[in-house]
Amino acid sequence: MLAVGAAVVTGDRWPYAWMAADLVLFAVRFLLIRECERARKHGGTGPLAGLMAAGGSWSVIFGLGCYGCVVSGDMALAVLAALNVAGVVGVASSRNAATPRYAIFVMLAVSLPFLVGALFSPAPGMSIVGFQVPFYVAGVIIVLLQNHAINARMIRAELDNRDLAIKDVLTGLPNRIFLQEKLRGMCSELAAPAANGGRPFAVLSMDLDGFKHVNDRFGHAVGDMLLRKVAERLKRTFRPGDVVFRIGGDEFVILLPDTSEIEATYLAKRAIEKISVPFELGVGTAIPIGLSIGSAFAPADGGEPELLLTWSDHALYEAKRTGKAVTGRMSGPRTDDHSDYWGLLPHPAIQYPA
Structure with a gap:
């Protein structure tokens, strides 16, 4: 104007x-x-x-x-x-x-x-x-x-x-809230069908074996220190694009973007090897613990966050029940009750000093 x-x-x-x-x-x-x-x-x-x-x-x-x-x-x-x-x-x-x-x-x-x-x-x-x-x-x-x-x-x-809001105070890792946000975003990027441009990814649910014994014997301060050390090792074990979450207690979840079942299996095996190395926590002796892992894969096991977490949790419970370090869903056709699992690696022996 x-x-x-x-x-x-x-x-x-x-x-x-x-x-x-x-x-x-x-x-x-x-x-x-x-x-x-x-x-x-x-x-x-x-x-x-x-x-x-x-x-x-x-x-x-x-x-x-x-x-x-x-x-x-x-x-x-x-x-x-x-x-x-x-x-x-x-x-x-x-x-x-x-x-x-x-x-x-x-x-x-x-x-x-x-x-x-x-x-x-x-x-x-x-x-x-x-x-x-x-x-x-x-x-x-x-x-x-x-x-x-x-x-x-x-x-x-x-x-x-x-x-x-989204970080675990003890370890500094993302928490359950951010896991839900991240998982929803990754699920939204899945194509249907997956062969036409989908971005497959893996969900690993992890649980420490023997952590309660460490807490009971050495106290919660040492247990907290152990969780921080585990978090550091897990971050170093996985790839830069992978995200490690602590969702409570001694439970962790790992999201592996653009990952096949073979790659996820290799990374899970490497995580078990890294965590199996005893931890020096200043208590006079190295503390060994074990790691159990359950896995689920998107879109093969579903395309919803809750469903993928459910299947990876079921696989984790199966790993603990059978004494195997890692379990996951079977390749090929799924059964209606999702009761078939594949397993590998004998569980590392957990022995504590007298």
């Missing part, structure tokens, strides 16, 4: 160039925003750099347009330009508080051309307005920095609260 007013009042061509550039940048920014929104739905960021560059270009063109309005000598255009500059600078202090350096650039790109134009404007009294502009912009920048600090504190508090 300001550009239209300038075209009507001045009769010059530059306002039309301003309007054309504004419309082009509007279209570009609109498309970039859509790309960013689309990327965010898939966990990405999109062309944020391009969006900020387009916004910066708009600020420069807007500032130059306001300069043209002020130096035209028309008081109505000068007042409208001043109002627009004040509005953009004020909005940037809150809307762009998350990116303060970018916001300051927008403020300066908009206000400096207006400042120069006001100082040399033939309109009476505009030079006084020009002298006031630096103080106004400086004050709004201070407000911007305060808004940035407030936003940063709110974001940190929100992240801290989320960490408390």
